[in-house]
Amino acid sequence: MSAVADAERGPDDAVARKFASFDDARLRQAFVDQGSFLFMEDFLPREVTQRLVEAVRAVQGEVHRNYLPGHKQGGSVSRHTIDRMAPFIAGLYRSPALVGWLEKLCGEPLLPSPDDDPHAYALYFYTRPGDHIGWHYDTSYYDGRRYTLLLGVVDDSSCRLEYRLHTRTPQRPPESGAVRLPPGGLAFFDGDRLQHRITPAGAGEERVSLTFEYVTNAGMRPWRRFVSNMKDAVAYFGFRQTFSRLQGGRSGDGRP
Numbered sequence: 001m002s003a004v005a006d007a008e009r010g011p012d013d014a015v016a017r018k019f020a021s022f023d024d025a026r027l028r029q030a031f032v033d034q035g036s037f038l039f040m041e042d043f044l045p046r047e048v049t050q051r052l053v054e055a056v057r058a059v060q061g062e063v064h065r066n067y068l069p070g071h072k073q074g075g076s077v078s079r080h081t082i083d084r085m086a087p088f089i090a091g092l093y094r095s096p097a098l099v100g101w102l103e104k105l106c107g108e109p110l111l112p113s114p115d116d117d118p119h120a121y122a123l124y125f126y127t128r129p130g131d132h133i134g135w136h137y138d139t140s141y142y143d144g145r146r147y148t149l150l151l152g153v154v155d156d157s158s159c160r161l162e163y164r165l166h167t168r169t170p171q172r173p174p175e176s177g178a179v180r181l182p183p184g185g186l187a188f189f190d191g192d193r194l195q196h197r198i199t200p201a202g203a204g205e206e207r208v209s210l211t212f213e214y215v216t217n218a219g220m221r222p223w224r225r226f227v228s229n230m231k232d233a234v235a236y237f238g239f240r241q242t243f244s245r246l247q248g249g250r251s252g253d254g255r256p
Ligand SMILES: O=C(O)CCC(=O)C(=O)O
Pocket: 124, 133, 138, 150, 161, 181, 196, 197, 198, 209
């Protein structure tokens, strides 16, 4: 079997086997009780996490760093770069076992983000002291809801995923929490409902997380696509990685 076929097929069987041990009803209840949020320390099969670590090493030379005073500091790699250099991640993103399980959890059909969304799947790197992201929501620019799946890949850090539940639910008092996202761990949430942040890395620390974005309606008005792309270019991937698909996947200045 070719490496690409293996990458496409490999993770599905492994995740299906692992998910068979989960108590789906209890996890669904926890997700609902927490206002569309779930954290699991042990989610991915070990061999899948290992493939993700290898994928991270494969794209390490492509990390785009940003510094937005007061909001964010760190590195990212977009789906366009992942498609070229780490196809295992693209295969996992589309794994029917994974997507089917997430659909059961959130109780509605999920679609992959369209091919021109640089954030459909992406890696975040926290490798220098002070790397962090401030309080925010993962706002949906789509016509439907946007769900975020965070998977821990590397964590030799003191960083925490801090969150506040129910901030947009009028009848419920907010609840705060903080978790470490270990390799193979999961956080899954409705991006417009979970306020969250990643606390700053210390000296000599390394944290890498993988994000998958699924939507309930892949339509997006052109103006919102523009705003979303600008945000991705400035806050995450840089203009080259954000728009690289439009350049036919080549690096460069975008001119033909
Ligand atoms: O690194 C993470 O685990 C999450 C980062 C995040 O919340 C974001 O980039 O929107």
